[in-house]
Amino acid sequence: MARATLGREPPAFFRQGPSAFSRLLVFSALALLVMVADARFHVMQPLRTALSVLLYPVQWLAMRPLLLLEGAKSTLGAVAGQEADITRMRQQLSVQSQRANRTEQLLLENRRLRDLLALQQRLESPTRAAQVLYDAADPFSRKVIVDKGEVQGLHLGAPVVDELGVLGQVTRLFPMLSEVTLVTDRDHAIPVQNARTGARGVAYGDTSAHADALELRFMAANADVAVGDLLTTSGVDGVYPPGLPVARVERVERRTDAVFARIYCVPVALVSGAAQVLVLEPVGKDMPPRPAPAADTKPARNAGRR
Numbered sequence: 001m002a003r004a005t006l007g008r009e010p011p012a013f014f015r016q017g018p019s020a021f022s023r024l025l026v027f028s029a030l031a032l033l034v035m036v037a038d039a040r041f042h043v044m045q046p047l048r049t050a051l052s053v054l055l056y057p058v059q060w061l062a063m064r065p066l067l068l069l070e071g072a073k074s075t076l077g078a079v080a081g082q083e084a085d086i087t088r089m090r091q092q093l094s095v096q097s098q099r100a101n102r103t104e105q106l107l108l109e110n111r112r113l114r115d116l117l118a119l120q121q122r123l124e125s126p127t128r129a130a131q132v133l134y135d136a137a138d139p140f141s142r143k144v145i146v147d148k149g150e151v152q153g154l155h156l157g158a159p160v161v162d163e164l165g166v167l168g169q170v171t172r173l174f175p176m177l178s179e180v181t182l183v184t185d186r187d188h189a190i191p192v193q194n195a196r197t198g199a200r201g202v203a204y205g206d207t208s209a210h211a212d213a214l215e216l217r218f219m220a221a222n223a224d225v226a227v228g229d230l231l232t233t234s235g236v237d238g239v240y241p242p243g244l245p246v247a248r249v250e251r252v253e254r255r256t257d258a259v260f261a262r263i264y265c266v267p268v269a270l271v272s273g274a275a276q277v278l279v280l281e282p283v284g285k286d287m288p289p290r291p292a293p294a295a296d297t298k299p300a301r302n303a304g305r306r
Contacts, residue, residue: 109275115163116276125241127278128152130160133177142185142205142212142271144168148279149176157239159280165245165268166190166233167277178279182271183246184212192216192246193234197224200234203247203265212271214247216263221254225263239282245269 018026038044120127128148136143148154150173158170160180168188172179181188185205192203199219206215219225229249235242247265254261 112163112276116278119161119163120278123241123278123280125281125283127280128154130178130277130279132275132277136179141187142182142207143171144180144182144274146178146180146277146279147176149174149178151175154178154279155282157282159240159244159282160277161244161280162269162274162277164270165247166240167269167271167274169239170279180277183267183269184214184271190240190246191234191237192231193242194225195230195232196226197229199223199225200236201231203231206264212267213250214265214267216249216265217260219261219263221256221258221261223261225249225252225261227252230268231265235283241280241283 034044116129120129130146130148133145133147136145146160154170154173156170156173160167160169166183168180168182168185169190170178171181183190183203183205184207186207188205190203191200193200201216201219203214203216206213208215216225216231227249230245231247231249233240233242233244233246245268247267249263250266251264252261253263
């Protein structure tokens with residue numbers, strides 16, 4: 001049964017037909033004929049057009065991965081370029097911001113120096129310009145160090161002012177440096193005068209209200225002192241020239257059970273931000289010495305009575 005199902009045709013290996021050389025000649029002649037006909041009469045152009053239309057979807061699908069890869073590379077390159085541009089612009093903005101801040105700082109410093117120069121021309125006593133280097137190491141005191149000392153002719157107790165008002169007083173001298181105690185230091189006291197009323201008093205450094213403050217002490221509870229009054233140096237201490245701004249009254253507390261009023265003031269000078277200052281000659285340096293106290297004659301009178 002199995003043999004009956006087999007065909008009676010010989011296997012393909014044993015089939016006979018035109019030789020390979022004959023086929024080569026036929027197909028070569030056909031190809032040559034087609035090329036000549038296409039070159040002369042364009043007979044293959046419709047077939048070529050039809051094949052291009054039929055193969056376009058295959059070509060489109062085959063080109064998608066390459067196009068997507070190129071698009072991804074282009075996008076990543078553009079993103080990297082944009083990030084580089086943003087980084088460069090941020091750096092430029094940072095540089096410009098630093099320059100702008102530096103310019104503002106220089107303008108502020110220039111304005112303060114001009115104000116100091118104008119103040120120096122108004123003052124009658126000799127002055128020396130100095131620069132604040134740093135704050136003192138003691139955190140419980142309000143002191144700064146300036147770059148002028150005994151070699152430059154500074155004196156102990158010399159007043160120190162900035163372009164706005166009294167800053168403090170030289171309390172320690174070194175050969176090339178000086179220590180200045182600010183008016184807000186708790187151990188510092190300065191005689192002042194109310195510019196509105198002419199009443200004199202003494203302002204002490206006080207940090208109970210806030211970090212940089214003064215207190216006008218020993219003023220009567222009914223004294224004529226109002227918020228906003230300007231306190232200037234009185235000049236009676238032999239240290240500060242009269243008329244220099246010291247502080248403004250910030251708050252006045254009056255209590256019926258207290259003899260003195262609590263008067264809190266804020267300094268006019270930049271006690272926390274001064275950079276350029278003027279060191280004045282103490283007023284008492286050129287003043288005549290105080291007369292000696294008169295001798296007490298009371299014991300002599302008592303002796304006569306005996």
